[in-house]
Amino acid sequence: MILLDTSVLIDYLKGIENPESAALDRIIDKGIPFGICAFVLQETLQGARDLAEYERLREYLGSLVLHELRNGIGSYEKAALINVKCRKAGIVVRSTIDLLIAEIAIENGLELLHRDNDFLNIAGVVGELKLFDPREVA
Numbered sequence: 001m002i003l004l005d006t007s008v009l010i011d012y013l014k015g016i017e018n019p020e021s022a023a024l025d026r027i028i029d030k031g032i033p034f035g036i037c038a039f040v041l042q043e044t045l046q047g048a049r050d051l052a053e054y055e056r057l058r059e060y061l062g063s064l065v066l067h068e069l070r071n072g073i074g075s076y077e078k079a080a081l082i083n084v085k086c087r088k089a090g091i092v093v094r095s096t097i098d099l100l101i102a103e104i105a106i107e108n109g110l111e112l113l114h115r116d117n118d119f120l121n122i123a124g125v126v127g128e129l130k131l132f133d134p135r136e137v138a
Contacts (some may be wrong), residue, residue, distance in 0.1 A: 020114070022134065
């Protein structure tokens with residue numbers, strides 16, 4: 001199963017062409033299971049231009065599978081540990097939300113489809129984070 005990051009979902013919804021949004025289009029066409037997490041839901045909703053768009057997005061996002069952190073406070077501790085490991089490797093992760101999204105992917109055994117260098121950097125340090133290669137779906 002695939003976890004979508006906000007970076008891909010926003011581009012897809014706006015009709016922005018790139019390898020990741022094209023991959024999402026093919027994932028949907030082929031019926032490949034995918035979902036989001038609450039952080040992606042929130043980031044996507046906050047980008048709505050008006051109430052009507054907010055409601056359309058909320059309805060669509062509510063139809064998707066929602067993945068969550070599975071281990072309570074331990075999940076947040078593990079996300080923080082990802083950051084510590086990255087800093088030790090000389091990598092600065094700019095977003096706390098990205099650390100939490102990475103932890104959700106790890107805990108749920110999901111491949112992350114993204115357009116965000118933070119995830120490339122995290123995956124280079126934390127081997128448990130599996131990234132979805134957009135070329136995998138043709």
